[in-house]
Amino acid sequence: MSKGIISKDEDYSQWFNDLVIKADLAEYSPVRGCMIIKPYGYSIWEKIQAVLDKMFKETGHSNAYFPLFIPKSFFSKEASHVDGFAKECAVVTHYRLKNDGNGNIIVDEDAKLEEELIVRPTSETIIWHTYKGWIQSYRDLPLLINQWANVVRWEMRTRLFLRTTEFLWQEGHTAHATQQEAIAEAELMLDVYADFVENWMAVPVVKGRKTPNERFAGALDTYCIEALMQDGKALQAGTSHFLGQNFAKAFDVKFSDKENKLDYVWATSWGVSTRLMGALIMSHSDDAGLVLPPMLAPIQVVVVPIYKHDEELENISAYVKGLTTELRKKNITIKFDNRDTQRPGFKFAEYELKGVPLRVAIGSRDMQNATVELARRDTRTKETVAQEGLAEHIEKLLEEIQQNIFKKASTFTTENTVEVDTYDEFKRLLDEKPGFLSAHWDGTPETEQQIKDETKATIRCIPLNNKLEAGKCILTGKPSTQRVLFARAY
Amino acid sequence: MSKGIISKDEDYSQWFNDLVIKADLAEYSPVRGCMIIKPYGYSIWEKIQAVLDKMFKETGHSNAYFPLFIPKSFFSKEASHVDGFAKECAVVTHYRLKNDGNGNIIVDEDAKLEEELIVRPTSETIIWHTYKGWIQSYRDLPLLINQWANVVRWEMRTRLFLRTTEFLWQEGHTAHATQQEAIAEAELMLDVYADFVENWMAVPVVKGRKTPNERFAGALDTYCIEALMQDGKALQAGTSHFLGQNFAKAFDVKFSDKENKLDYVWATSWGVSTRLMGALIMSHSDDAGLVLPPMLAPIQVVVVPIYKHDEELENISAYVKGLTTELRKKNITIKFDNRDTQRPGFKFAEYELKGVPLRVAIGSRDMQNATVELARRDTRTKETVAQEGLAEHIEKLLEEIQQNIFKKASTFTTENTVEVDTYDEFKRLLDEKPGFLSAHWDGTPETEQQIKDETKATIRCIPLNNKLEAGKCILTGKPSTQRVLFARAY
Known part of the structure; x- marks a missing residue:
């Protein structure tokens, strides 16, 4: 064990937990099964969100926001849906607290709700109730909407990112005039997910369909992408559901077609969640810490100066300033860690733990020779390279690292x-x-x-x-x- | 009344409600006091979020995410805080539903929580409980964190955007080594809010302090920005609180300074919410619909072609394509509405209702004369201008509109x-x-x-x-x- 992380060969499950904690990604909260996503972890999630959001908009979707609470009666309208979720729902029953007169804060029994509210575990029911008001004619279709939100499923066994009571996700909910169009939408979004997970997260996936047993509660068909983690266990990274007319029938959503004929609308829903963070961490990381694909790394390049005297640091800083300008033009994120409270060795270990793809170390001898030392996080190899053309070299290396990480994971998946x-x-x-x-x-x-x-x-x-x-x-x-x-x- | 919107002079309150509904910004949901933010409304909120998020990051803050639920006992730890919020809290008491045997879905009384959970009305308590684990030394300070989240306050009287049971907001929570630093932070964030509201939303504000009666529950000092709506009523657009050591004491968060002396940490919190949408709508709009400042308008320029024959449209389209390229280079958002299902007059009214700052109309005569018709939403004036140099003209006009809207609101505030x-x-x-x-x-x-x-x-x-x-x-x-x-x- 180094850095407080157990070896993944010794205990993969504990290794994952240690890594999430030590790399400052997330921690458990005092609320059972709920996690706190720490700033470094959240900055990765923000990158995931930004890329996916752009992909959704490029495929014609708009964002909207629906209520956190769902009336219990709505929730029960689609029979298989309620069966699938009833066992794991947080229920709001009251809307006020009060002082009991002895200085204790208690629930005010006079403020009991007439109908209990469910904290959304997913939003099909409230959204389809709303769509009834939005859809009358074929001109209102397709309706292509996405929501970024928190949802709650009361899980008995929880694990950071992989299975938490509350999690963050996006849920797409679309309505279509025909069955074919809805199926095409479900397949399109599966492709968007596969594209993102493979080309940004560098995690290879198998695209497939679930068996009826494993389908989403209320779906006629569930498409999924499945990835293989380093311990040989699979992880479902995203799902896209063809819902048929189930929710349209449950909420009476009909449209008139060009011939003025009334029919129920066809639906899809699709989602990915903070679970993707778990897949990202488990696919690439090692005993030294996180390994992040450059395309999702909040810091892509870190520069650590090695110096004894202030004039050496000034010299190095002047050089780094120029490099920073060049890299920023290439949209490469660089951090210059010139803290004088920590030694270079400490910094090296820290950025390794946090998965920064490239580390540049520069000392006085490097400045004399017009070189730097470059260390790759994925291969843990070092090379001394010329300062001249460094920005271009870094740009190429980041692409190479992205490809290498994906290739490594692909080879692992194929072999297993x-x-x-x-x-x-x-x-x-x-x-x-x-x-x-x-x-x-x-x-x-x-x-x-x-x-x-x-x-x-x-x-x-x-x-x-x-x-x-x-x-x-x-x-x-x-x-x-x-x-x-x-x-x-x- | 036109477009189903009552005149604001007749009934300002109803005008606001009509406008929000008719302009497709939001609507009420079946859950009491909760709203649905529709795609057009949400696209404005996304712009607000993006700008503020950038401002927060530029002032050194990072985003994180804390749980939706707060244990009841936490919530009561700061006395004035619980007094301020207890009367409006949604309470989760159970975590499962079940079938009662007669086909009814009921709350499962066997799944009662040992300790009730409060749906966060604000997150000071859970965050300060967490900060205890994050802060030991002066090296951990300042801690500058923001969260984008949904919160719930059980309001008895609700109005779309202005006062809803669930709303979206951001809440900053910072920790500092000294009182002066915390006060400076609270004042800095007030300045950030004022800058945003005045220079992006074009809404003039008065910066001030709340009286003790009106302070946030748990704060030593509450700073605020106040804006005047067109009916002469004030709207609190943002608040920034100096919390002293209240929450640090309630959750026992101490740090050791450079001399190894232990002291409680100093705190601030600050927030703005979807209420800003209300301020934006109420400040500028008129009886014809929404008036949006160009800097927050999802569509800044709309082009409506006026034609009878397809070759006319082709001709116009070719021109618009070039204009689009030029405007995109200037980061101006343009939409070409070439739908053949609606007439130009219908489109004019629709974009007026939706507050698009500039409308370009082009017919065959315009193409012959190398002109276009430009209509400003803020002044409702039209002019015929040359196609040559149109992109530059539009760019200048958008700046002028932004300034004019702010000036108009400023004059109104001064006069009132x-x-x-x-x-x-x-x-x-x-x-x-x-x-x-x-x-x-x-x-x-x-x-x-x-x-x-x-x-x-x-x-x-x-x-x-x-x-x-x-x-x-x-x-x-x-x-x-x-x-x-x-x-x-x-």
Whole structure:
């Protein structure tokens, strides 16, 4: 253990927790299962938000804001939806506190709500209630709306970023005139998510569909992207749902088409959350700390001066000033850490812990030789390079690091995605070399449930790019036409 | 009444409500007092957020996120704080629903929380509980943090944007080593707010201090900016609080200084909310709809083509394409509304309603003459101008409109700020020509309360730029050393 972080080979779960705490990303709050996102962690989330928000707007979506609270009766209007969420809802029952006369603050029983309010676990119900007022004609469609918000799901077991009672997310809610258009929207947003997670977060994903068992409560089809973490467990990084006409029917949302014929509207919803932070951290980091892809790193380059005398620092500072100007023109974020309260070694360790992609160290000898020392966080390698052309070199290196991180994660995912044909082999691999297990399944929810009960592995998805292939179910031996992707998951 | 909006001279309150609804800014939700911010309204809020967020970061602040829920016991730790907020708190008491066996979804009484949770009305308590873990030494100070969040205050009378049960806001929470530094921070953030409200929203404000009666619950001093709406009522547009050591003492947050001496930390908090949207709408708009200052308008220029034949439209489109490129280079937002489903007159009215600062209309004759028709939303005037140099002309005009809107509001505020020396005159003006009434007050909470009870006017602030002036309290005739600003307020 270094820096208070246990080795990931020793205890992956504890390593993740240590890392989140030590790198100042988040911590638990005194409210059960709720987290505090610290400034450094939040600055990464802000970058994620900014990029996704731009992508949503470029695909025609607008942001809006709907209430935090949902009347209990609304929540129950779509039967499978309430079944899916009722067990994990925070309920507001009163709207006032009072002094009990003995100096204690208690809930005022005279201020009991007539109808209890649910703190939104997701907003389909309140949004579809609203859409009824917004949609009358085909001219009002498609309605393409997104919301950035906090939601609450009362989880029994929580983990920072991965599963918290309150979390931050975005939820898209769209309405369409036709089934085809709604399905196309759900698929488009899955592509947007995959693009973001692969090309910004540098995390490779498998795009697929959920089995009926694993669908969102109220959806006809749930698309998902699944990523493999370094411990061989899968993580669902984003979902996009085709909701059919379920919510339109529950909230009576009809539109008149060009021929003046009335029909229910077709719907989608899609979301990603602060869980992405968990995927980002777990995919790339190591025992020395966080490894961030340059495209999401709040600080891309840090410069640490090495000096004894003030005139040396002045000399170095003058050089760094010029470098900073050049890098800023290239939209590269640079930090010059000239604190005199900490030694260079301390700073090196700190920026390694925080995952800064490139570190530049400059001492007096470097200034004489017109060189700097460049250290890469991803490979933990150093090189001495010329000051001349450094900005261009850094720009290229950042691109290379982004690609290298993705390549490394892709190789890991490929190496840990294995075709399995027997249940014994399936169980052996789950214990000895966990990863994505591509196996035949007879298509029944019973078999899926039995495998889950016996092995804790679930069907992560039926990959979209699946080839048809005749085979036999690993559990029942019944015929199957395609492989599905199993894994133990977060 | 036009466009379904009542005249503001007839019923200002109803005019505001009509305008918010008709301009697609917001609407009430089925949850009592909670609003839905519609895409157009939210796009203005996003601009407000973006500018303020940049200003906060430029003054050294970082964003973070703290839980939505606060344990009831925390909330009661600062005595005046709980007194100020207990009467308007949404309380979470349960964490699960269930089916009662007859198909009804009810609250599961087996899932009652041991300690009730308060939905945050403001976050001082949970944040100061957290700061205890973050602050040990002077090296950890100042701690400069901001949060963008939703908060809930159970209001009995609500109005869209101005007073809603749930609202969106930002809350800054800072910790400092000395009293002077904390006061300087509170004053700095007041200046940031005033700068934003005057120079972006084009709403003139008076900077001042609240009287003890009107202070934030838990503050030693509350600074505020007050603006005058077109009906002569005041609106508090932002507040910045010097909290002294109250919260540090309540949550035991001490730091060791350079001499290793322990002391409690000094605090500030400051916030603005979606209430700013109300101030923006009420300050500038007229009976034809919204008037937006160019610097916050989601669409700054709209182009409406006037044509009969498709080749005319092609011709106009080609020209608009070039204009768009030029304006985008100047960071001016332009929309080309070439919908063939609506007539030009309909579009003119729609963009007027939505407050787009500049409208460009182009017909075939304009194309022949190499001119366009330009219409300003603020003055409702039109002019025919040459296509040559149009982008530069638009750029200048937008600046002129921004200044003109501010000047108009400033003139209104100046004309409706009156020095009053007798209580009779004070009461007469409140009824006949309401505005800011600058009057002497004897400095006692009793007098302040009596004036409020009798006239509904409150002391909005003691202006920061006040001159000392001997006088007599308008109510009691007792001596006073300075005038304070009274008004009826939102």
